[in-house]
Amino acid sequence: MTALWSKLRGQPWIWSFIAMIAVWLATIAFTGGQGAGEILTAALSFATFTIIIGLGQMMVITTGPGNVDLSIPATITLAGVVATKVMDTDNARLLIGIVAALGASFVVGLFNYGLIRLLRIPPIIATLSSSFLILSTAISYGRGIRIKPPPMLADFATTRILGVPLLAIFVLLLSIGMALLLKRTLYGRTVLAIGQNPRAARLAGLNVDLTRFATYLLSALLAGVTGIVLSGFSGGAALNMGEGFLLASIAVVVIGGTSVAGGRANVPGIWGAALFIYLLDTMLNTFGASAGIRLIMTGVIIITVITIAGGDRQQR
Amino acid sequence: MKKTSLLVAGALAAITFALPASxxxxxxxxxxxxxxxxxxxxxxxxxxxxxxxxxxxxxxxxxxxxxxxxxxxxxxxxxxxxxxxxxxxxxxxxxxxxxxxxxxxxxxxxxxxxxxxxxxxxxxxxxxxxxxxxDFKKMGAVQLDYLSEKMKDGGNLLEIRGLAGVFVDDEIHKGIEEGVGKHTQFKIVGSVHGDWAQEVAQKAVAGILPSLPEVKGVVTQGGDGYGAAQAFKAAGRPTPLIIMGNRQDELAWWKEQKDANGYETMSVSIxxxxxxxxxxxxxxxxxxxxxxxxxxxxxxxxxxxxxxxxxxxxxxxxxxxxxxxxxxxxxxxxxx
Incomplete structure (x- = not known):
């Protein structure tokens, strides 16, 4: 038991899971055990979206200091608007809609990296300014019109099997794929190497530029996937559907034990962190805390979790 | 002669009408x-x-x-x-x-x-x-007036608020609190912030819903009613009376429910x-x-x-x- 624990506490992702379980227990203690399962189901449904974008953001952040994708919320909106508009509530047009939305996200990734590489704009500024362009495109293309998703997409996004959302199972497979990509492929290893030392990686003969390019593309595509499934889940795309995902995408990466300085990524931690953030909000809502207290508590608890998790890693 | 005077009168009328415009x-x-x-x-x-x-x-x-x-x-x-x-x-x-x-x-x-x-x-x-x-306060208060007419016995309410820290949110909330004070048969059992957005409201409601007893009505601020309805549906709970906020998707949902089971509510916004x-x-x-x-x-x-x-x-x-x-x-x- 102690051996298992000492092995577990060495894992950077364990803290986000401990925090998640603690928050969940506190919530059901407050309600007297009522709704314990339903709360977890709801958390799984909503956390999946944060997990998908978190995976993309994780890859970007892992490529080293200064790398971050701030255009994720705008890309979610654009993909959602394009998908629902092209599909036009018709199951037969599902595939064209998905291709169109992912195509738009692909262009976003291309554009982001173009700004970063060709114009040598720092990623923070490049992705932030491109997000204005992306959102404006979404506004002028969609004109704020909420079109319902085709029934097949809505069903896919909302179906549950024994209380577990179908989407969560797909995202689990996606996460396993990402973990393998990171650990077992040349691309993944290169991402980690660049994050640890871009100069050394370049001198070792790795293709740094191509890898970074692929990473920004990947992040944009994952944001696009989120936009598509989110519009299916919530009954259509809206101009502000990406709101709230900017901080969340970075927070789940950091709380999940991925190094902000780059070079160290952690996939399981993103699950723990995304569930933790959702359950934290649920807990404070259940307690009936006022908005001010909620914001303070959210800040304090997140800082505490990061401090405990980070402090332990330095000891190692 | 008569014709001319009519014409003149017409021209005069045209001038008087055109005057404020220019x-x-x-x-x-x-x-x-x-x-x-x-x-x-x-x-x-x-x-x-x-x-x-x-x-x-x-x-x-x-x-x-x-x-x-x-x-x-x-x-x-x-x-x-x-x-x-x-x-x-x-x-x-x-x-x-x-x-x-x-x-x-x-x-x-x-x-x-x-x-x-x-x-x-x-x-x-x-x-x-x-x-x-x-008069945002009144916008909150009329919701309770409506509910008290529809449900004489009262019941539990869920409140969906707007964006925290914004003046409008505070005012509507005050109006709702006043309404609850006036119609004491109602009790607010949960309150979440929906930020006037369907997605945010859906997420927040889905989170708090499992911990709540039976909810009879949902008081809202606009832009959040459809999201709340989705959350109730996903949780497999009976749809309560949700006050809508004039968004087209909310009205369309209301119409669907009305045609299917005679659902009744009202909608208010600016x-x-x-x-x-x-x-x-x-x-x-x-x-x-x-x-x-x-x-x-x-x-x-x-x-x-x-x-x-x-x-x-x-x-x-x-x-x-x-x-x-x-x-x-x-x-x-x-x-x-």
Whole structure:
């Protein structure tokens, strides 16, 4: 038991899971055990979206200091608007809609990296300014019109099997794929190497530029996937559907034990962190805390979790 | 002879009708300073502005009526924008403000430069500006009045609030609390912030729902009713009476439920066309008319009987809307 624990506490992702379980227990203690399962189901449904974008953001952040994708919320909106508009509530047009939305996200990734590489704009500024362009495109293309998703997409996004959302199972497979990509492929290893030392990686003969390019593309595509499934889940795309995902995408990466300085990524931690953030909000809502207290508590608890998790890693 | 006099009378009538249109404001320029455009309400607001003011410019009532929107919904950005508008020589600035007091400095600058400032929806407190405010408190209170009529026995309510820390959210919330104080058979068992967005509301409601006892009604602030309905459906709970907020998707959902099982509710919000009221008020002030500094604009309530009609006239994805004509604006100014 102690051996298992000492092995577990060495894992950077364990803290986000401990925090998640603690928050969940506190919530059901407050309600007297009522709704314990339903709360977890709801958390799984909503956390999946944060997990998908978190995976993309994780890859970007892992490529080293200064790398971050701030255009994720705008890309979610654009993909959602394009998908629902092209599909036009018709199951037969599902595939064209998905291709169109992912195509738009692909262009976003291309554009982001173009700004970063060709114009040598720092990623923070490049992705932030491109997000204005992306959102404006979404506004002028969609004109704020909420079109319902085709029934097949809505069903896919909302179906549950024994209380577990179908989407969560797909995202689990996606996460396993990402973990393998990171650990077992040349691309993944290169991402980690660049994050640890871009100069050394370049001198070792790795293709740094191509890898970074692929990473920004990947992040944009994952944001696009989120936009598509989110519009299916919530009954259509809206101009502000990406709101709230900017901080969340970075927070789940950091709380999940991925190094902000780059070079160290952690996939399981993103699950723990995304569930933790959702359950934290649920807990404070259940307690009936006022908005001010909620914001303070959210800040304090997140800082505490990061401090405990980070402090332990330095000891190692 | 008789024919001529008729003609003359007709011509005179035409002149009297044309007169107010080409009054003193035909070479005046009006600007709209808007702090946010990222939701369907604001998009409708800008569209209404466009429609009404373009016609007014074409009719020669004013020389220009240009809308300007800041990209980041920030006070500093809007302050800089208003400073630019002052320098560009607009005669009047119509503002939907990011903050009720943080823009007061720049609003005062505009007033000192002889510019008429009219704020609406997001109003400013600077005394030199005009305010077209909505009685948000009442908007909260009428929801409880409606519920008490529908459910004599009362029950548990879930409250969905707006964006934390915003004046409008506080006011509607106060109205709802007052309503609960008046109709004591109701009890608010849970409260979440939905940020006036369907997705946020859906997420927050889904989170708190498992911990709540049976919910009879949901009081809202607009833009959150459809999301709440989705969350109840996903949780497999019976749909309570959800007050809607005039969004097209909310009205469409209501219609669906009504056709399926006779669902009854009501919907209340502010018409985005209030921007056009602000335009006419600015025009009237420029024209030298006496306009009180504080105006109250009625909110738009849709009842069961008007549902079909409202849904028909509401653009897909938009918000139920009323655009103001000059005559409507004069009525509001006269306090009718």
């Amino acid at each position: 009054a003193d404001t035909k070479d005046k320029k009006i600007a709209l300073s808007n702090n946010y455009a990222g939701n369907s309400w604001r998009q409708s607001m800008l569209k209404s502005w466009d429609k009404v003011t373009k016609q007014a410019v074409a009719d020669g009532i004013v020389a220009a009526a240009d809308p300007f929107t800041t990209s980041e919904n920030q006070v500093t950005e809007q302050a800089a924008q208003i400073q630019n508008l002052i320098l560009q020589g607009y005669n009047a600035i119509v503002i939907n403000a990011a903050s009720p007091d943080a823009l007061n400095g720049v609003v005062k600058q505009a007033c000192d430069a002889g510019i008429i400032v009219v704020s609406f929806d997001g109003i400013v407190t600077e005394p030199c500006a005009w305010r077209i405010a909505v 018409a985005p066309g209030v921007s056009t009221l602000a335009f006419w008020v600015a025009q009237m002030i420029l024209d030298g008319k006496e306009v009180p500094k504080d105006l109250v604009v009625p909110f738009l309530q849709i009842n069961q009987a008007d549902l079909e009609k409202s849904l028909e006239t509401t653009e897909k994805g938009g918000v139920a809307n009323v655009e103001y004509s000059k005559a409507d604006a004069e009525k509001v100014v006269a306090g009718k």
